Amino acid sequence: MRVTIQPDTEGVLNADAGTTVRRSVLPCGVRVLTEEMPGVRSVTIGYWIGVGSRHEADHQYGSTHFLEHLLFKGTTKRSALDIAAAFDAVGGESNAATGKESTCYYARVLDADLPLAVDVLTDMVTSAVIDPEEMETERGVILEELAMAEDDPADVAQERFTAQVLDGHPLGRPIGGTPEAIEAATREDVVDHYRHWYRPEELVITAAGGLDHDQLCRMVSEALESSSWDISIASSPTPLKTARDEVIPVRAGTEQITKQVEQTQLLLGGRGFSASDPDRFALSLLHAVLGGGMSSRLFQEVREKRGLAYATYSFSAAFTDAGLYGLYAGCLPSKVEQVTAVMGEQLERMAAEPVTEEELTRAKGQLRGGTVLGMEETASRMNRLGRAELVRGEFVDISETLAEVEAVTAADIQKVAARLLDSPRAVTVVGPAA
Incomplete structure (x- = not known):
């Protein structure tokens, strides 16, 4: 519902x-x-x-x-x-x-x-x-x-x-x-x-x-x-803060923040989707395939096959009228250029060709399990109600969420990847100077 x-x-x-x-x-x-x-x-x-x-x-x-x-x-x-x-x-x-x-x-x-x-x-x-x-x-x-x-x-x-x-x-x-x-x-x-x-x-x-x-x-x-508020005056709730029609600029290119540490922190990404974007379910599945676990493409390519990093994953953050996405890896300073190239290639591959049926099935199972298990906790359900009221302006129950996830196709994920690539790409590097 x-x-x-x-x-x-x-x-x-x-x-x-x-x-x-x-x-x-x-x-x-x-x-x-x-x-x-x-x-x-x-x-x-x-x-x-x-x-x-x-x-x-x-x-x-x-x-x-x-x-x-x-x-x-x-x-x-x-x-x-x-x-x-x-x-x-x-x-x-x-x-x-x-x-x-x-x-x-x-x-x-x-x-x-x-x-x-x-x-x-x-x-x-x-x-x-x-x-x-x-x-x-x-x-x-x-x-x-x-x-x-x-x-x-x-x-x-x-x-x-x-x-x-x-x-x-x-x-x-x-x-x-x-x-x-x-x-x-x-x-x-x-x-x-x-x-x-x-x-x-x-x-x-x-x-x-x-x-x-x-x-x-x-x-x-x-x-x-019995509080300090005057509640004697009838009032209506503040309306939902609606999305603004604006394009937030991305400071494209690579920015280096020099810190004397052993491991460099590397982030690559750009503009994402708002919290109410109709493609948000496809985006979740994209992240499951790209960087959502040990079977994900980033984990397999960056860590398992090449040994370039210990931790690597992808993520999104969604707000009322904007969002961002990112790919992360922690690696040796000497590996930054190579890891950046591999992460970029994996994202571009998502837009160039559909994910496999096996990947799609596995990603849907991952989201289905994570969604249902997450809702076992009262805190998760309390937070869901708060976001429904203040961010999305709609309540979606678990059954509807699972149905939306199940309806996503490989073509939908490919389209979402292309949308992400439309954004200028930003790279942030924190570690020793190159």
Whole structure:
């Protein structure tokens, strides 16, 4: 079943393999989506705000990630220790993730402890203090986090490659900001960012596991009534951020980032597809054949036959209105030119000739197994609901997803490869100077 999500639509979206998906919109504009999973004793719940690093004003760059840290540092009712102790006391887990297009604060608890998770997460999202002293402490923590990433050649390669493929676009910026931006961030900038985005009409709550949808809606409503938000005014949810009609430039060619390490990190790629592109299922199968496992073409050609690298694979990243694809290998500096040529040849071969029937069957089995096994976890289902609401604007159940995958032909994969090759090619190399 494929269901387009309308801003104020409520009801059952799907019933798949014994689970039930429901969506409600509270009078204040908060959206609640759940997947009830009979027989499961845990719940993963996420509080999503549709703001990521791409939405930051220049003077607020890094604020989204800053807030991810600061919301755990205390509210008008709880200290940072109170927040941590609340989840520790019930054996639960809590964390947050900042992305390029959204931020999610989430927890996994026993079904009986869902009221506690709702109470604490609602308090964090609606009533953060953003204490000046805590902000200075977290400034230091974030700078250490960025320094750690800069010491990891693989992280450096991924960030530089993204900036090269999405040249000059906010999507190309590092999610966590830069040391310069974090150093320059003021409390006023961060608070303004918080007040602008953290509002009822921007909040999406998704949960999956052993729960009752109506009970969760009541818990959320009660928690919001005692929060710092004014929910007395009726409001509609913020509309889906639609795709923009723009072509993001690629900084084509090879860019070398010199680091004194033993192994060079190599990425080759270009523009990919948006999250709602109709060819996304064929793209997934292309990656399964090209670089999705030990039987993939990259693994066989780069590692098994030629011994040029230990790790090699292909990947994609999809956003509301853009995307990128890449081929990766870690190799000795002396092998960079050879590995680059082999990876490029394998991609070009995908466009020049159809994949074999054996490869297609194996790729479909790989995606089918990965999709179904991934949905065994409540966190995966919670995340799927969040992306359906904030990125795609539609919910696709597992059965429909598998049917879409099964319908892909070898010709479809060949066409997708040709689309990828239409993009200018970027190569990022992180390692010793050639």
